[in-house]
Amino acid sequence: MNMADATNLQSLRGALRLNEPMSKHVSWRAGGVAARTYAPADLDDLCAFLRSISRTEGLYFVGLGSNLLVRDGGVRATVVFTHWALRQITLLSTGESNIEIHAGAGVASPKVARFAALHGAQGAEFLAGIPGTIGGALAMNAGCYGGETWELVSSVTTIDRAGGLHQRAPNEFHIGYRSVKSISGLADEWFVSANFKVPHGDADNASEKSRNKIKQLLSKRIASQPLQQPNAGSVFRNPLNDHAARLIEVCGLKGTRIGGAEISLKHANFIVNTGDATAADIESLIDLAQNTVREKFGITLEREVRIIGEHA
Ligand SMILES: Cc1cc2nc3c(=O)[nH]c(=O)nc-3n(C[C@H](O)[C@H](O)[C@H](O)COP(=O)(O)OP(=O)(O)OC[C@H]3O[C@@H](n4cnc5c(N)ncnc54)[C@H](O)[C@@H]3O)c2cc1C
Incomplete structure (x- = not known):
């Protein structure tokens, strides 16, 4: 194992597991094991953990796994879970035009939507429909119904491999549709928290209006x-001026099955696990949809879901 010596690990307060089935940690409920997982006790413990492991150790940060497939052969690296520890959410300030909220990377995105509504702010409601963490929303620039996280x-x-923390501004990143890249090319940094500015609602009953909007959005x-x-939301990004779901549906692929995976009858851009899907079943369906749409329309659908690990 490519970790630092056991003495370093003994002083840590989080939970280290070996050969942890990632099907328990991803919303598709399928896939292989992670060689190691670490659930830090808190931010200090996460810093200490990163200091304790080898600089060459493969690392993945995972939130609620709602946009992630781990191949059946598993991932030979360390997966760090954020949602058990980095869960603080606080109101930092109330300004003239907005409120500022601080949220840890492990906070569920819908919680930020509800927190903003509770404090009379409007504009974060879309986060209620995104069943992941703030870390995942930052990494993906998650969005829906006209709202995007980085707005x-x-x-x-962020935290780096050596456990060092960095405060970064949005202009240090290229932000696109479901895409976020560090401008300076810093690949080895992960999000531990974010500050959000959410505009005040324009009416007396802003809080209620915001809560109603959340209800409508969820219905x-x-x-x-x-x-x-079990699913992972939209599998593909929408191509310019079109919808991946429409293209897949026109190809007649709704309801197509491979093993236990199925292109949803309800929404063609969703692949569901009907019970016993393997990651390979899901990935084969992704390939099938991509190839069929390419052959019929000459459009290459880009994956929104992330795939890691090795084939079995
Ligand atoms: C039913 C359903 C509906 C969905 N609807 C939407 C939608 O409307 N809009 C939308 O954008 N998405 C949607 N999604 C996809 C998903 O919920 C989002 O992408 C979400 O933001 C992922 O968060 P997560 O914590 O689950 O991330 P994970 O799936 O755990 O990780 C996703 C990616 O982010 C990286 N990551 C996670 N945490 C961190 C961190 N702290 N620092 C750096 N990188 C990190 C991971 O390494 C991985 O590459 C939906 C999913 C489901 C299941």
Whole structure:
């Protein structure tokens, strides 16, 4: 194992596990094991953990795994879970035009939407429909219904391989549609928290209006998405001026199955696990949809979901 010696690890307060099934930690409920997982006790413990491991150790940060597939052969690296520890959410300030919220990377995005609504701010409601963590939302620039995570970000704190913390401004990143890249090319930094500025609502009952908007948004999702079955949301990004779901549907692929994976009958850009899907079943369906749309329309759909690990 490529970790530092056991003495370093003994002083840590988090939970280290070996050969942890990642199917327990991703919303598709499928896939292989992670060689090691670490759930830090808190931010200090995370810093200490990163200081204790070898600089060459492969590292993945994982939130709620709602946009992630781990191949059946597993991932030979250390997966760091954020959502058990980095869960603080606080109101930093109330200014003339907005409030500022601090949220740890492990906070569930819907919690930030509800927190903003509670404090009479409007504009973070879309986060209620994104069933991941703030870390995942920052990494993906998650969004829906016209809102995107980074539109609200005033600053982020990142952690590097050596456990060092950095305060970074949005202009240090290239922010695109479901895409975020560090401008200076710093690949080995992960998000530990963010500060969000959310505008005040324009009416006396802003809080209630915001809560109603969240309710409406969630009902829309229940009506249009196969939320009863394990899935990872939209598999593909929408191509310019079109919808991946439309293209897949026109190809007649709704309901197509490979093993236990199925292109949802309810929403063609969702792949659901009908019970016993392997990661390979899911990935084969992704390839099938991509190839069929390319052959029929000459459009290459780009994956939104992230795939890591090795084939079995
Ligand atoms: C039913 C359903 C509906 C969805 N609807 C939407 C939607 O409307 N809009 C949308 O954008 N997405 C949607 N998603 C996808 C998903 O919820 C989002 O991408 C979410 O932001 C991922 O967060 P997560 O914590 O689950 O990330 P994970 O799946 O755990 O990780 C996703 C990626 O982010 C990286 N990452 C995670 N945490 C960190 C961190 N702290 N620092 C650096 N990198 C990190 C991971 O390494 C991985 O590459 C949906 C998913 C589901 C299941």
